[in-house]
Amino acid sequence: MTTVSAPRIEHHREPFGIGESRPRLSWTLSDAPEGWHQARYAVTVIRPGAEETFEVASAEQVLVPWPSRPLGSRERVGVRVAVQGADGVWSAAGPETRVETGLLRAEDWTARPVGADLDEDPESDARRATLVRRGFRVDGEVADARLYASAHGLCEAEVNGRRVGSDTLSPGWTVYRSRLRYYTYDVTDLLAEGENAIGAWLGDGWYRGRLGWRGGTRNIFGSNLSFLGQLEITYTDGRRQTVASDATWRATLSPILRSGIYDGEDYDARREIPDWSTGSFDDSGWLPVSVRARDPRTLVAPTGPPVRITEEVSPVAVLTSPSGARILDFGQNLVGRIRIRVSGPSGATVSLRTAEVLQDGELYTRPLRSARSTDHYTLAGRPEGEEWEPRFTFHGFRYAEVSGWPGDLDADAATGALTARVLHTDLERTGWFACSDPLVEQLHRNVVWGMRGNFVDIPTDCPQRDERVGWTGDIQVFGPTAATLFDVAGMLTGWLRDVEAEQLSDGTVPWFVPVIPTHKVWSPIRPGAAWGDVATLLPWTLYRRFGDAGVLDAQFDSARRWVDKVESVAGADRVWDEGFQLGDWLDPAAPPQDPGAGRTDRHLVATAYFARSARAVADMAGVLGLDAEAAHYGSLADEVTAAFRAAYVRPDGTMTSDAQTAYALAIVFDLLPDEKHRATAGARLAALVRGAGNRIATGFVGTPLVCDALTLTGHADTAYDLLLERECPSWLYQVVQGATTVWERWDALRPDGTVNPGTMTSFNHYALGAVADWLHRSVAGLAPAEPGYRRIRFAPRPGGGLTRASARQRTPYGEAAISWELHGDELAVDVVVPVGTTAELDLPGAAVEQLGHGAHTRSVRLPL
Structure with missing residues (x-):
């Protein structure tokens, strides 16, 4: 049944x-x-x-x-x-x-943002965090109670001394002027008849803390810290009571002396206020709050899960550096913060300074740039010991230098006194991959860890230095991989609303969202290929992977306006050959301080993306039943494709930019005139890969496409050679060098153990890990053939000496799976097709077979 x-x-x-x-x-x-x-x-x-x-x-x-x-x-x-x-x-x-x-109408809100009115320098990083509270009385049996909460800044609420919820860094980072997220909490079990209290910790977060590089900017979204809370109590007799943040609340300074996303948190436990969020506390000595403004029409419920602590990691070693510093090695580059359990005298201060790498045995912090990335905890001196973890910051790190530890660090670390707590948006895992090569499996693990660390409320570029912003190009190229590994539909649908909110009236899409002030290279906002194309290609990716036409409907106007903008910039000849472009960013041939100066003509990249985005908008219109728009943008895509061929494809099928990225774009974006030109381009691409010794010669744009381009043109063997190369630059070079996440630069760590001297040297960037999607689709052989995996394509392409591979995908219809093994020249394949879907099985040397739901086993002899 x-x-x-x-x-x-x-x-x-x-x-x-x-x-x-x-x-x-x-x-x-x-x-x-x-x-x-x-x-x-x-x-x-x-x-x-x-x-x-x-x-x-x-x-x-x-x-x-x-x-x-x-x-x-x-x-x-x-x-x-x-x-x-x-x-x-x-x-x-x-x-x-x-x-x-939740609260669906603006008129449902009676709460207003409230916070302390302190005389502080708004440009200081040392502004104190605050607490706000209010006591109230419960005078009957409670049926249920809900707290609807948000903040200017970050908040953690308490009711009667107990933490509300399991989320952290809430309400996250949105385009605050347009969209401020609120969360709903069930606090029924936290209330008791009689005197009660509600309170909240507040921290700077993204709202008013320092953001951006080269010193950054403070107070980008506002200079106040405020809590917005509406507690609604329903009694068993039907009565309702609302306790909303208003002028009756009180405020004071918290034990958090300093808190910043980049810089870490300083906490003085001697300044803690016992029982401050309980009903018995006397707050008469606290300050009256200031009531701030917030249009309730901007309050939105979340579309995806919040950030949570999802894992704990213990140190694998306690090191002593040549200078005598004590350093914890957690064995994994991760994103989170360190919880300590410590005993010591009052006033003693423990410092935790984090970094991703060591150099010459010492903690190496230069890649962090101006991010302090340090936490300080000053002990209260409690005889029973103390436990602490920062609230309103996070770090990207593998190593932590510990100073001021009042005990035996080696023994304490071994017994769990210092634990790394991993945090990220609590996404559901949906995709798994395995194969016979342990280095490739480690590469896949690195991609997963890199994605986890960079999905902290928004899709960021890196989690450790003075940046951590939502670069649009990074997620555009990584979107298919992200949508394979995790259920990102809700989170990225929400972030795309922010993309549209930041989009200029002329259709220009910013380089990163939310927008923050930066130095002159990135301001003012201007159109850029691959980055601006997130407005078209990410919605299309979400539709293809999750079957959600709703995201196309919601984002169609944003996507259309982006293509219209590029059309106006490119002009009548349809070639986008003007303006600033990042090109094939971080091509390894580019100079360390000019990452956009790669081998591929930047304007070839721009025109290729123009064609791809115009086609995507036409396809979106077709799904939505917008016939006129489908025809218009389809014709535009044809015109741009023809212009691309005329400008960048030679008559013999080679490209004017004789570079791997140029061929990969032309092949994967279907920009070549016919199969003859496609075959020529594929052969030349394979020759270029072999000529480079199978080492990487592509950047952010080309790397996600090159293995697909080779596979599509019959050169899967060369794609495997590229995948399995171990010399720098290559994916497995990073693995052999001990990487546990994907790096920003192919040679972030050089063969001699020194760190790349460029000022952009992150050891946790997911963009170049986009090859993981190819591992699932081509190596294991599991891909969507129709949106949402309504139809599945099983098409493994064994090679590279691998003897087995497998993938599992939790599709919207249930789990699909494939595993294959080679026994000599015999390929044995097992697949699982979820109920409600069909599949095509395309094995080398065999006719394509149509499958219904259920488990299927096949065996074929590989062609010689």
């Missing part, structure tokens, strides 16, 4: 406090007999005292429309699904999913 999962609500892992009044529903099916197909579904919506069932004749099971009346603010419903097969037999109803909305 076919069984149905509990329905998924939009892209939420936890459909609690959601912002959609008509959320779409998805479910997976299992245990269906061979040949079974869904013909109808029935959605039951359970409201208090009422239950409605809606039957729909449809085979759809992913993001189907909400069938009932719209949900209101604070509404709670249950949802379950049953399905009927073509045989007319209904399944049993699946498990129920509980759904709760």
Whole structure:
């Protein structure tokens, strides 16, 4: 009998406090007999005292429309699904999913931002963090209670001395003037009859802290720290009580002396205020709060999960440097912060200084630039010991230099007194890969760790130095890999709303989102290929991987306006050959201090992306049923493609820029006139790769495409040679050098153990790890053939001496999987096709086979 999962609500892992009044529903099916197909579904919506069932004749099971009346603010419903097969037999109803909305209307908000009014230098990094609180009385039995909370800055709320929620760095980083995220918390169990209190820690975060390189800028979004909180209590007798942040709240300085995203946190435990967030506390000595402004129309519920602590890592070694410094090695370049458990005298201060690498045995901090990346904890001297972890900062590090430790550091580290706490947006893992080569498996692990460390509320470029911003080009090229490894649909859909909010009225897309002031090279905002194309290509990626046409609808105007802008810049000849471009950024041939000066003509790159984005907008319009727009942008794409060929493709099929990235773009973006030119381009690309000794000769633009371009043109053997090369520059060079994340530069660490002298030398950048998507699609052989994996393509291409490979993908329809092994010239393949999908199996030397759901095993002899 076919069984149905509990329905998924939009892209939420936890459909609690959601912002959609008509959320779409998805479910997976299992245990269906061979040949079974869904013909109808029935959605039951359970409201208090009422239950409605809606039957729909449809085979759809992913993001189907909400069938009932719209949900209101604070509404709670249950949802379950049953399905009927073509045989007319209904399944049993699946498990129920509980759904709760947040505050959907601006008029639902009575809370206002409140905070301390301190006489401080707004340009100082030493501004004190603050606490705010309010006492209140509960005078009956509580049925339930919800806290809706946000902040100017970062906040952590407490009720009666207990932490609210498990998220951190909330409310995250959005384009604050347009969108300030709030979170919903169930605080029912934290209340008690009688005197109660609510309070919040506040920190600078991205809102008013220092951001940007070359000294950075403070107060970009505002100079105040404020808490916005609305506690709503429902009693068992039906009464409602609201405790909202307003002028009745009180404020004071917190034990956090200094806190910054780049610089770390200084905390003095002697200044702690016992029981400050409990109902028994007397706050008469605290300051009255100032009430600040916030348009409630800008408050938005999250579309993806929050940042959380997801893992703990213990030190693998305690080192002593040549200078005598004590350094913890956590064995993994990670993003997070260190929790300490320590005993010592009052006033003793422990310092934790972090970095990604050592040089000459010492902590090497030059790549951090001006980021202090140091935490200080001053002990209160409690006999029972103390535990502390920073609240409002994070670091990218493998190593931590510890000074001022009052105990035996070696023994204490071995017993868990110093633990790295890994944080990132709490995304659901969806893609796994394995193979017979341990170095390739380590490369894949490095990509995963790099993505985790750079998905900290927004997709960032790096997590350690004085930057950490949402570079649009990085996620544009890495989007397919991100969407393979994790369910990024909700998070990136929200971030794309910020992209549109920052997009200029003329259609220009910034280099990074949210926008911050930077030095003159990056300001004012101006159009740039590959980076601005995030407006077109990332929505298309999300549609292809998650089957969500809604993201196309939401972003179509933004995408269209970007292409219109490029059209106006390129002019009538359709060749984008003017203006500043980053080109094939960080091509290893580029000078260390001029990373855009690679081998490939920057304007070839720009025109290729113009053609690709115009085609993407035409495709988006086609999905949305916008026939006129589909025709217009399709014609534009044809014109740009023709212009690209005329300007950059020679009659013999070679390129005017005889560089790997030029050929990869022309092949993968389908810009060549015919198969003859395509074959010539593929052969020349393969020759260039071999001529470079199979070492990397591409940057951010070419690297995600080069293995695909080789594979598409019949040179998979050369793609494997490129993948498996160990000399610098190469993917496996980094692995052999001990990398545990993907580097920004191919030679970030040089063969002699010294760090690249360039001022941009991050050891945790995900862009060049985009090859992982090729590992899944071509090495293991699992790819979407239709949006959302409604149809799956299994097409492994063994090579490189690998004897086995496998991939698993948690698709919107359920888990798909492939594993293959070579036994001499015999290829044995096992695949799993989820219910609700079909698949094509394309094995070397065999006819393409169509598969239905279920497990399938095949064996073929490889052609000689």
